[in-house]
Amino acid sequence: MKITDEKLFEKLKRRLRKSRENLTHELSSIFPRLTRFEEHVWEKVEEILLGADVGVTTTIKLVSNLKEKVKRGELKNPPEILEYLKGELITILRKEEDVLLKDNQLNVFLIVGVNGTGKTTTIAKMAHQVKQKNLKPILCASDTFRAAAIEQLQVWAKKLDIECVCHKRGANPSAVAFDAVHAALARKANVLLIDTAGRLHTYLNLMEELKKVKRIIECEAPKANLKTLLVVDATTGHNGITQAKVFQETLGIDGIILTKLDGTARGGIVIAIQDELKIPIKLIGIGEGLEDLREFNPDEFTEALLSE
């Protein structure tokens, strides 16, 4: 989804201002006192990354890389190390050129994730932004499991004045998706947003259910631009990697939406996800307002990540 808004990332930027000084300060406060790079210096760098949830494996990899560079004399002082680290992170997070929203065809976004990551809210935000571009979105309430999930989506649909395809609670999620795809095609909608029930990736039968929903969409709208997007909560720790891995293996994931970045969590787990699984981050959620869903920007994200 292409979002061209000039007042980008206000909340993130507030944190950014402090970022550079902070980390540099922290690193330089250790370095001058030392004649050589001792183990606990690296422990400090590790802690900065781990503290942002970058994950143990990726952190160790990054730090041993830095160590190697310092040993070879390629990096000499804290600012250099910081710049290099930032560059490394940006490389991992390299931006994908592929845009989510394609013109002249139906775009189907299947929104999946574990419980409580903010799938329904994200869908409302996406629908709002699609509408802002004078395109036609349709919602599909395939979360037929959680109590009042359908009502929640309907409230949003009403607020945004868009159509929402839904069945009763307990209905077959694939059947709802089937109807929604046909509704979207018949009404010449541009975007179909499918809300699914939150599920822990450890329940195989629920993962199978999602696979079926996806199969139905592929069958019924073969020409549509179908993207399966995994919603990940920025407060998630290492489990985020497992989530992404299992969803990727069973369902296939085209991108990640990182939500709840407006708290103090820095969402570093997406770096580990990118590093280990190569799933690109597409959008980030930075607040409760309908405007608070933004296109992912690796540079800004990295700056914010390394801030205290």
Place this chain on the structure above:
Amino acid sequence: MFDLLSSRLNETFRKLRSRGFINEKDIDETLREIRLALLEADVNFKVVKDFISNIRGKIEKTEITKSLTPSQQIIKIVHDELVELLGNTPQKVSYSSKPPTIFMLVGLQGSGKTSTAAKLAYFLKKQNKKTLLIAADIYRPAAIDQLKTLCEEISVPFFSLGPKTSPVEIARKGVSEASSGFYDAVILDTAGRLHIDKEMLDELLRIKQEVHPHYILLVVDAMTGQDAVNIASSFNEQVGIDGLIMTKLDGDARGGAALSVKSITGKPIYFASFGEKSNSLQIFYPDRIASRILGFGDVLTLVEKAEEVIDLEKAKQIEDKLKKQELTLEDFLSQIEDLRKMGPVNQIFEMLPGLDKLKSNDTRVDEKYFVRTQAIIQSMTPEERKNSNILNGNRRARIAQGSGVTIQDVNQLLKQFEQMRKIVKQFGKINRVPFGKKFFPFMK
């Protein structure tokens, strides 16, 4: 990705064994392994730091270097220390002498407050407490509907004034209704909010001042990473919490957040939630979570689950048969049925120590395997089940058709069954329980 701490430590020590002694450096390496395991379990890095220096002190005191099984001993020290930190005994809820006892649930968006509210209500109902649920989340669309639906499912009374009344007002009226209706307990479901949202935290404070809850419980998602400490300390400082509820423990998150928040706030963890069903809220057992954080599985919960579903008489019979080496397909079937009654097979296997290694090898346990096996055995005649030797080609073809599988599947099952019988024979000879105390030195 979750390396088993024990196997990693064993690996470290295996290398050492050839040398025959352990020095300071070896202990450093061991502590580094423990540090990584805790970090992978999402324990906050500051908490890990203190924890490790604590452990170092303990290890030095016990003269671990002279031990013959240093890895086991270190694990025991780590485990005990974890249990100690998490609070030795399960927390009991004490009810107010002047009812109703008021529980107020607070937390971030999506941590599971509303579901937990219903589960807690069900828990209290089971304890014969007359409980009223109050829906004070007026912000999230349809949150009130959600709680109402859940209340209807578990038949617990529900109180709401709709989304137009202020949460403080809803809380006040709800509690006064509970008092006049002679309720024993009240559960207050509040809207999810960020721990840095001053305005929303003030609202919680106003509710607190209005109704004076006996328990303000912070609902924490087990999957939470490093930020758990910020969340918990912020809620604690600005609103004041009495304890915690951990949710979504039915996933494979190791739940290190429990340790982080406990050691930062000092507040006890009262409950843990293990699933989507209303009966999935349980009392929090520190030793079980400690095992889980270390990647040891949750054997005690498994034993409890097994006790719930397994008929002791029947188990005894099977045990006798095992000893006499007369295991039949019929027994095999009833064991599979018992196993499946305990819940999703994957969840059970996760509780077994050592088996999460299976998962990392991408050999996930397929629930369908058990369904298929059940179907195959059920397609056999009683005689065939008792004596698998009579299963000739004809019979196998009939069974395959009857259970909707191929003959190869039937053959495979019979082969596996034969192998199992062989293993059982060996067990009979050794006459030892596979999961004895020796297996887990740290268990009481």
